[in-house]
Amino acid sequence: MSLLARSYMTTSADSLTTGHQVATKMCEALGSPPKLVMTYLTVNHDQPSYLQGMREVVGRAVPMLGCSAQGVIGPARVREEGFAAGALALGGQGIAAAHARVTEIAQDTQEKGRLLGQRLRERLPHAPKLVILHYDPLCRVDIEVLLDALFEQVECDIVGGGSSHAFFYEELRSTYQYFDQDVTSGAAVACAISGQFGVRIGASHGCSPVGVQFTVTRAKENVLLELNGRPAIDIWYDICGSELRDSTALAIGLPTGDSANQGEYRVRGAYALDKDTGGVVLGCTIPEGSRIMLHHRSTEHVLDGTRQMGAELREKLRDKTVRAALGFECGSRTRPFLGDKATLEENLQLQRSIGAEAAWLGMTAWGEVFPIAGRPSFHNYSYAVVVLSD
DSSP: OOOOEEEEEOOOOOHHHHHHHHHHHHHHHHOOOOEEEEEHHHHHSSSHHHHHHHHHHHTTOOEEEEESSSOOOTTTTEOOOSSOEEEEESSSSTEEEEEEEEOOOTSHHHHHHHHHHHHHHHSSSSSSEEEEEEOTTTTTOHHHHHHHHHHHHHHHEEEEEEOSOOOOOOOOOOOOOOETEEEESSSSEEEEEEEEEEEEEEEEEEEEEEEEEEEEEEEEETTTETTTTEHHHHHHHOOOSSSSSGTTEEEEEEEEGGGTTOOOOOEOOOOEEEEETEEESSOOOOOOTTEEEEEEEEEHHHHHHHHHHHHHHHHTTTSSOEEEEEEEETTTIIIIIIIIHHHHHHHHHHHHHHHHTTTEEEESSEEEEEEEETEEEEEESSSSEEEEOO
16 A cells, blocks of 8 residues: 555644644554644644644654644534644655745745745655645735745645634634644645655535626735725625625636636635725735626535535546545635534535545635646635545
C-alpha cells in the first residue's frame, strides 16, 4: 500500500489532552510515522496547547499544518459549536510532503505567493501533485494575486480554504493559521505532496444565475464601490435589505472566461458592508468594467449540487481505492443556511458516495480554493473536495 491515511475527530474540551488524544489515535491506526498531519479546530480551544499536545506525540520531524475553523467535518460527523478538533495523518512509502508559511500576506502579496511556492518546491524531492492552502481571509488580502503567484511556482492543483471562527454576522474576529506549533494571523500556510497516488477534485456551488447583471463602474482593491454608477451598498440594500444577514441567499457571479464552459461563474459573497465608503467588501478584487451576474441559492440547489459532485467523483474513482478525502465547505452554507440536520445529511451522503471507509477530514471555510480551467481560483458559497487514492 503506497499511501496510508487515518483521521480522527473529537469534541473533548481539554486542549492539551485533546492534542495528545487525536495524535495518538491517528498514529496508532496508521501503524508507521506520518509524513504529514493536517488539523482543524474551533477557536474555543487553546490552540497552542492543542498543537503542543500533538507535537509531543508525532515528534518534531513531522510537518503539521492547519487552521482555525468555524466547524470541523469528520467521519459521519459535523460539529459547528463548542469544542471540536479533527486531524488527518498521511504516510506510507508512496508519499512525500513539505510545508511552508508566509506572513503579512496583505503586503507584497504577489511576492509572498512566489516565496510560498518556491519554498514548497525546494523542500520536495519531486514535483508536487497537489498543494493544500490555508490563509487569513480577514487581513484584506487579494487572495487571487497570491494564488496566481503560487501557481506559477508549483504548477499543480491547489485546493483549500480561508481559516474561520464561529459564525457571527455582526462581528468578524481573528482567524488563525497553524504551522507546526506556531499559531499566527495574517498568514498563509501550505503543504505540497508528491508520490504514487491519484488526485481527484470535485466542487459544487449550489447557486444559479438570476438574470440580473451589473457593470462594476468603480472599485478599490476588494471593495465594490459602484455598480452601474450607483453606490454598491445602495443596490445591495435595494435587493437584500439593510442587514448583511439578509443577503445570505445572494451571490455575485463573475464569468470564468473559459471558452469551453460558457455560462460558468466564479461565485463571490459579501464579507461586509462598508457604510463609510458605500461599498460591498469581497474576498478578492473584481476589476472595474467587469460584468457581474447576481446569483441566488436555495437549500435544494445546495444539496443537489453536493449530490451531483459525489456522483461524479464516485464515477471517476470506480477503479480506485480511496484512501483519504479533504473537504472545504463554505461556512455560510452549513449551519447558517442549511441548518445542522441538513448539513450532517449532506456530508453523510457525500461520504457514502465517495467512500465512507476512507480517512475523512474537512473544515467550514471562509473562502474556498479549487481549480477552474486548470488554474486555481477563489470562490464563495462552495464545497470543494480533494480525494487521494491508490
